[in-house]
Amino acid sequence: METIQIQGETASSRILIGxxxxxxxxxVPQNRCVIITDANVRNYYQRQFPPFPVIEIGMxxxxxxxxxxxxxxxxxxxxxxxxxxxxxxxxxGIVCDITGYVASTYLRGIGFGYVATSLLxxxxxxxxxxxxxxxxxxxxxxxxxxxxxxxxxxxxxxxxLPEDERxxxxxxIIKHAAIADPDLFAFLESxxxxxxxxxxxxxxxxxxxxxxxxxxIVNEDEKEKGERRKLNxxxxxxxxxxxxxGVNHGxxxxxxxxIASEFSVKTGLFDKPSHERLRSLIAKYKLPLEVSAKNEDLxxxxxxxxxxxxxxxxxxxxxxxxxxxxxxxxxxxxxxLMRKEL
Ligand SMILES: NC(=O)c1ccc[n+]([C@@H]2O[C@H](COP(=O)([O-])OP(=O)(O)OC[C@H]3O[C@@H](n4cnc5c(N)ncnc54)[C@H](O)[C@@H]3O)[C@@H](O)[C@H]2O)c1
Numbered sequence: 001m002e003t004i005q006i007q008g009e010t011a012s013s014r015i016l017i018g019x020x021x022x023x024x025x026x027x028v029p030q031n032r033c034v035i036i037t038d039a040n041v042r043n044y045y046q047r048q049f050p051p052f053p054v055i056e057i058g059m060x061x062x063x064x065x066x067x068x069x070x071x072x073x074x075x076x077x078x079x080x081x082x083x084x085x086x087x088x089x090x091x092x093g094i095v096c097d098i099t100g101y102v103a104s105t106y107l108r109g110i111g112f113g114y115v116a117t118s119l120l121x122x123x124x125x126x127x128x129x130x131x132x133x134x135x136x137x138x139x140x141x142x143x144x145x146x147x148x149x150x151x152x153x154x155x156x157x158x159x160x161l162p163e164d165e166r167x168x169x170x171x172x173i174i175k176h177a178a179i180a181d182p183d184l185f186a187f188l189e190s191x192x193x194x195x196x197x198x199x200x201x202x203x204x205x206x207x208x209x210x211x212x213x214x215x216x217i218v219n220e221d222e223k224e225k226g227e228r229r230k231l232n233x234x235x236x237x238x239x240x241x242x243x244x245x246g247v248n249h250g251x252x253x254x255x256x257x258x259i260a261s262e263f264s265v266k267t268g269l270f271d272k273p274s275h276e277r278l279r280s281l282i283a284k285y286k287l288p289l290e291v292s293a294k295n296e297d298l299x300x301x302x303x304x305x306x307x308x309x310x311x312x313x314x315x316x317x318x319x320x321x322x323x324x325x326x327x328x329x330x331x332x333x334x335x336x337l338m339r340k341e342l
Contacts, residue, residue, distance in 0.1 A: 002208055004215050008129055008222050013147040017208050021115050021154045025050040032085040036099045041091045041117050044160050064094050064134045072102045086111045092118035093125030100131030104144040113150040118161055119169025122153040123210035128218040138304055139239045145223055158198055168250025170285040173206050176213045179233045182322035184209045192284045230324040233316040234260050240301035244293045254287035263337045264317040274321050295338050
């Protein structure tokens with residue numbers, strides 16, 4: 001087992017790679033605990049859960065709302081949870097984001113931890129302390145920065161993850177490699193089959209390297225004032241495509257990375273062969289290179305993006321494979337880039 005530490009402003013978090021869900025009870029403080037999970041994860045793994053009450057939430061982005069949060073608050077009150085209580089989210093990114101938000105706000109904050117069960121949750125959503133829910137159809141509009149006490153990444157749980165959900169995780173691993181690690185990028189290129197088959201050694205390296213990249217960035221800039229913005233590579237258009245075209249996170253982010261990479265070439269920051277390398281890697285991991293949507297709908301979704309400052313957005317460009325740069329850009333400039341041929 002490997003442990004990676006995140007040091008937040010107010011709390012620290014231990015990410016345990018290769019630990020087992022069966023040992024969860026060892027990490028939970030000796031007071032009252034409630035588990036939050038979804039129906040899929042519960043069906044597969046409830047037998048491995050410690051004997052704590054379980055709150056089951058629905059599935060899909062549509063349930064990542066304040067209504068779900070409210071229904072959890074009500075159940076926590078029925079269980080008479082007090083401030084010494086603890087919550088554990090066992091699930092993918094949606095369960096983790098909601099559990100973290102509920103734990104951050106219930107009784108002004110109680111302790112919490114995650115067992116990340118999807119690849120996306122292991123390499124991204126469970127790491128770094130962003131919690132939140134969608135509001136009025138916009139992604140993660142309401143949320144907190146708050147570190148879980150621990151994150152268990154049980155690699156064995158990935159075996160039951162549906163194939164299209166695995167691809168979502170690979171999109172974020174490719175993102176981490178593209179912005180920060182040329183060696184990881186090369187490893188992804190030369191180990192496609194092993195990675196897609198979830199070969200234990202390959203997947204352990206991919207999860208571990210990804211978490212190290214994210215942990216390094218979060219340790220430097222927990223509240224996303226600078227360096228952490230690089231983790232949004234592909235996400236400006238990714239979130240807009242999710243909203244406008246209704247695709248999942250992985251598809252949105254991969255097509256979003258292709259757009260951001262194209263813009264990097266158009267602005268002269270990134271060379272075309274490297275852009276083609278990124279496109280080819282994304283395609284090898286069976287992720288979409290484009291998602292069809294109208295430019296004006298995308299711009300409107302981006303205009304509403306929570307990262308917008310006045311009429312500007314912080315856009316993440318690539319300078320090289322493994323090197324990203326964040327630049328402030330006006331929406332009019334973005335519009336021009338969208339229309340300009342490569
Ligand atoms: N907080 C952050 O920093 C951050 C970062 C990236 C993404 N996110 C959020 O993460 C969410 C997406 O997460 P996700 O892709 O994990 O989606 P998800 O939580 O919807 O999980 C995907 C599906 O896989 C199922 N599943 C999960 N683990 C399983 C397992 N081991 N076996 C079988 N089925 C399993 C779930 O039931 C669900 O149906 C988005 O809402 C996104 O905004 C948050």
